[in-house]
Amino acid sequence: MTIKSTRRNFIRKSLAASVTMPVFNMALFNEVEAASKKLKGKSASDVASDETFWYQVQKAYTVSPHFINLENGYFSLVSDEVLEAQLKNVQMINEQPSMYMRTRQWGDRANIKRQLADFGGVSPDEIALLRNTTEALNIVIQGIEMNAGDEAIVSDQDYGSMLEAFEMRAKRFGTVVKKIRLPLHPKSDEEVVAAFEAAITPKTKVIHVTHMINLSGQILPVRKIADMAHSKGIEVISDSAHAFGHIPYKIPDLDCDYMGTSLHKWLGCPLGLGMLYVKKEKIKDLWPLMGDVNLPEDDIRKLEHIGTHPCSADLAIANAIKFHNMIGSERKAARLHYLKSYWLKKAQNIPNIIINTPAEAERSCGIGNVGVKGISPSKLADILYDKYKVFTVAINHSAIKGVRVTPHLYTTTHELDIFVKALEEIGENM
Ligand SMILES: Cc1ncc(COP(=O)(O)O)c(C=O)c1O
DSSP states (O other): OOHHHHHHHHHHHHHHHHOOOOOOOHHHHHHHHHHHHHTTTOOHHHHHTOHHHHHHHHHTSOOOTTSEEOBOSSOOOOOHHHHHHHHHHHHHHHHSHHHHHHHTHHHHHHHHHHHHHHHHTSOGGGEEEESOHHHHHHHHHHHSOOOTTOEEEEETTSOHHHHHHHHHHHHHHOOEEEEEOOOSSOSOHHHHHHHHHTTOOTTEEEEEEESBOTTTOOBOOHHHHHHHHHTTTOEEEEEOTTTTTTSOOOHHHHOOSEEEEETTSSSOOOSSOEEEEEOGGGGGGOOOSSOOOSSOTTOGGGGGOOOSOOHHHHHTHHHHHHHHHHHOHHHHHHHHHHHHHHHHHHHTTSTTEEEOSOSSGGGOSSOEEEEETTSOHHHHHHHHHHHHOEEOEEEEOSSOEEEEEBOOTTOOHHHHHHHHHHHHHHHHTO
16 A cells, blocks of 8 residues: 555545534434425415424424524525435535546536526526525626616615615616615505605616515515516516515516525525526626626526536535425425414513514515614624523614514424514513
């Protein structure tokens, strides 16, 4: 044996000793499939409270036992099967490095994009596979044709990075950003559409809409806003970071011109994955963020010029879609809605509680926001974690002050009971 090979073996052994590979129980994953099949014929709302079924789903995830995670809006835990697939891909690509990249990478990517496009109800020629919503929507916000003086309409509850992208473009190229105030508890879709419509001028080129507002959980009527905007020749960008894989819809239902999402949020894909949809006829006029002059202007892949990146995660998208479909979009949304309503209905009767999520059932799904009079959002988040081990995130926005609460499929009603009890103790002691 050469010194080199002895050294290699030594390194292998030390690595094997230091890395603890997670142990997965595929049987549990298969149990979800079996349990799901048994529900045939039952409505999504009936299944939403079927704790026997959701117990099977919960078991398909490995959740930290050290705290109650009610902050799944940042990104969600992947199921064990998705994680296992991702780890296998890491290993496979590590063994084959540039051989994989040069021979298989593009075919695999095209296959994944086909599955993703199918899930979204669009053509693979209309989607770019990217790293997150921030990247997807920066491509649009910075790449659509706008002249100095042209106006973009945004809202006060849009995500900070998108507002910054519009501000940066304005600073650099003299475009104009008009910010509207959105109602927290709208009485109708028309009220929301009217808020955008009122800001339109002959200079308006684009409206940016947050599909599901991350701060409060409010769902905006993107289709109605798009219909109104299109009737005036204005384009629409949908920030669907939280909507895709959370509420059931196909992208054409929105009739938006551009849609960005983070696949690592509600679709349950590995961290670092996003998608941009661009309506076919709009692709040719959209400038890439990363230089690309070789691909035809109407080829969506011109927007994917992101260089070498960990495509091991991309491959596990197929597993995430499979897991999602095994449960079903309608059932998943109904369960998330049920979990949100479970805690919120109890919380709203507690003294000093402020609910920052629209009251009407169809205006939110799994995301909710609650505040306590006299306690700052960060103090409330700290008390919840320090005293009750309930992890949420403080939202200190000019219009919304509270903690955002985002349960997921692996959240149990028992965990929500602990959260509600904590709110009772906090609210009653104010
Ligand atoms: C509404 C909204 N848009 C965009 C983003 C950005 O997502 P990412 O950080 O995955 O790019 C977020 C993140 O939470 C969000 O809530």
